[in-house]
Amino acid sequence: MSPYQSMDSAGKSRFLADEYALVAEPLLTRIQTETGAAALCLHVLAKGMGLAQGWHLSQGDPALRPPLETTSRPAPAGITRLALGEDPAHPLAVLSLPAGLPAPPARSLRALTRLTEGFCLRWALEEDLLHSRRRIRRLEHLARRDPLTGLLGRSAFQALLQQRIGAGETGPFALVMLEIEGFRATSTLYGPAFADLYLRTLASALRRSLPVDALTARLGGDAFVFAVPMPSPAARCLEVMLGRIRSAILRATARLGRPGLGRVRMGAALWPDHAQGLSRLCDLATRSLQARRDSGQPGYCLHSPGTPAPPDPRQLRHHLPQALARQEIVPFFQPIYDLQSGRRRGYEALARWEHPDLGRLMPSRFATLFEDHRHASRLTLTLARHALNEVSERCWKQGDAASVGLNLTIFDLHSPEIVFDLQTLVCDCNASWSDIIIEVTETVMMGARHGPVFRTLEELRRRGARIALDDFGTGYGSLRHLGGWPVDILKLDRGFIARMDSSPTDAGVVRALVRLARDTGLEIVAEGIETPAQLVALREMGCHLGQGYLFHPALPGPEIARAPACGFDLGALCG
Structure with missing residues (x-):
């Protein structure tokens, strides 16, 4: 980098004046000799160099040096001003000398003009180069950085x-x-x-x-x-x-x-x-x-050596249409039991992808598809149709009034068509709205009361469906959702249930939430019951319903008969 590139305007003016003077002063001396002037002054204008101010080069009497800001005014008496440059109205420089003297030879003025033009062009190019380098550095910076957060790309x-x-x-x-x-x-x-x-x-x-x-x-x-x-x-x-x-x-x-x-x-x-x-x-x-x-x-x-490799989301997204056409993404059914009588009350439909190369994928492996508005509703309706068909064929037609829980995403609930789409499924599958439970998480219900999510849930409930608040207790707005929102069922997050045996605090939270549900007239379902001790504790607390591996893992459609309506002998199960 040249010293010029790091200077301010005043420094550039001094630097240019020094360099210009080295080659211009011999020409001024020659003009002074040719005209017989006792003194003369050359004022180089700021405009030519793109600077904040110009400068003077004087030979002899400093009285010929005009103030910088007055060079565009008419010359005072006794002084002649000559404009240098192609446009006299916008000169590059002004030569001042005593009036009444012969005009400088044209060749000398041309030489001085060419010299000034050369310097102006040189420093204009320097300035362009400097600005170009700055722009390149700025673009390189932007290319390396995320424009929203300022972090690296x-x-x-x-x-x-x-x-x-x-x-x-x-x-x-x-x-x-x-x-x-x-x-x-x-x-x-x-x-x-x-x-x-x-x-x-x-x-x-x-x-x-x-x-x-x-x-x-x-x-x-x-x-x-x-x-x-x-x-x-x-x-x-x-x-x-x-x-x-x-x-x-x-x-x-x-x-x-x-x-x-x-x-x-x-x-x-x-x-x-x-x-x-x-x-x-x-x-x-x-x-x-x-x-x-x-x-x-x-x-x-x-990371640990046993951590499996995740599927590539881009490949999953690419193969999704084929997977839906081949019915590779299907519902599995997690039975839900009455914790007091042991009878099976219904099922929660959970998504599974029977991938031909990767095997059976759990929902977390392709959760990004449910978070993509382009695919979420199609996935939801495909799973809902399969689930209703399976339960209709294997339960309702056999006189088993099992309920089925359907999980909806935020995109589903924002769609004005979701209620009509589900109504079509209910009719096609000979289902009843009263057999359907719409499960939503607290994240889905973070919107304003009476907003689109609220209105959709209210309409589904008006038609006869029940609304379950899933993973209850994990969000910031849990209790807020009980006041005025259309909620019938609370589903306790499995994390509380898993820690009940080892954490008195979590056991106390579960006990308080069960009491809260009872006092507000809501049903409560405990998710993730895996040990007899958890079952015993939940029954003693008065928890209504439960699901988990202690009873059954999620079952494929053809096997849901393995969870008969008569359920379990809970006394034997509790050991």
Whole structure:
């Protein structure tokens, strides 16, 4: 970089004046000799050089030097001014000399004009080059950065991290993939402007909670990645750091004033312990994130050798139309039992993908398809039709009044056609609305009361369907949804049930929620019952209904007869 490029306007003026004077002063001396002038002054105008002000070159009497701002006015008495340049109205420079002297020779004026034009052109090119370099640096910066959050982009992140690894500039580090739970639903409910604010807030909290030598990038959508140096023991240090990051994100997003924000999942892998190649390390971190997604809970998962490889979402999305046509995506049925009598009351329909190459995929493996508005409604209606047909054929036609729970997404409930689509299915399958339970999560119900979600649920309930609030107790707005929202059933999140045996606090929460349901006239279903001790405790609390592996895993349609209406001898089951 030349000294000129780092100067301000005043510095540029001085620099140009010095260089110009070296070659212009001999010409001025010659003109002074040719005209016999005792003194003369050349005023180089700022406009020619693109500067804030011009400058003077004087030979002899300084009285000929006019103020810079007056060079465009008529010359005072006793002074002659000659404009240099093609346009006398907009000259590059003005030559001032005493009046009454012979005019300078044309060749000398041409030489002085050419010299001035050459300098103007040279410095105009310098300025253009300088601005071009600045624009290139700015474009390079924008290409490397995510325009919304200011974090690195995918390519820049990979290039910088690979450079650090290749140059031996990094010690052991953790590569962490991060995603926001329920981001698509939040974006749908509150709009793209709020979604952008949410992403910026989370990115800012993430950046502040990481050390200065960490690399952080946004991969797109709600996906982020960061590489952070890890001291030994890495696993313990990583656990502490990720806990701090989660807390920082929750605190920052809480200020946005919306419920349910800041819940993130993370998957991590360590370099060089788990992999030495960057591509392999990214794959392992992605597997860990998928494993955390499969758990259905926020938090983080560190790679272990047994973590399965996740299916590629792009390939799943590409094969979805064929899968639907071949009926590869089908409902499985989780039986729901009365915890007092032991009778089977109904089923919850759960999606399974019988993939020809990958085997049976659980919903978490293709959950992104339900979060994509282009596919969500089609998937929901396909599963609903299969579920109603199976239950109609194997239960209702046999006189078994089993209920069936259908899970709806935020996109379904925002669609004005969903009620009519379901009405068509009810008629086609000879079903009754009273046999259908519409299951929605608290995330789906985060919208305003009397908004589109509320109106859709209210209409479904008016037709006879019952509304179940799924995963109750995990969101920020649980109790708010009981006041005025169309809710008939509460489904306790399996996390509370799993920790009942070891955590008196969770057991107390379950007891309080069962009492709350009883006092408000709602049915309550405990999800994820897996041990006799959990069943005994729930029965003692007065919980109405339950489902889980203790009774039956989810069954394919042809096998739902394995869960007969007469149910279980709960005394024997409790041991």
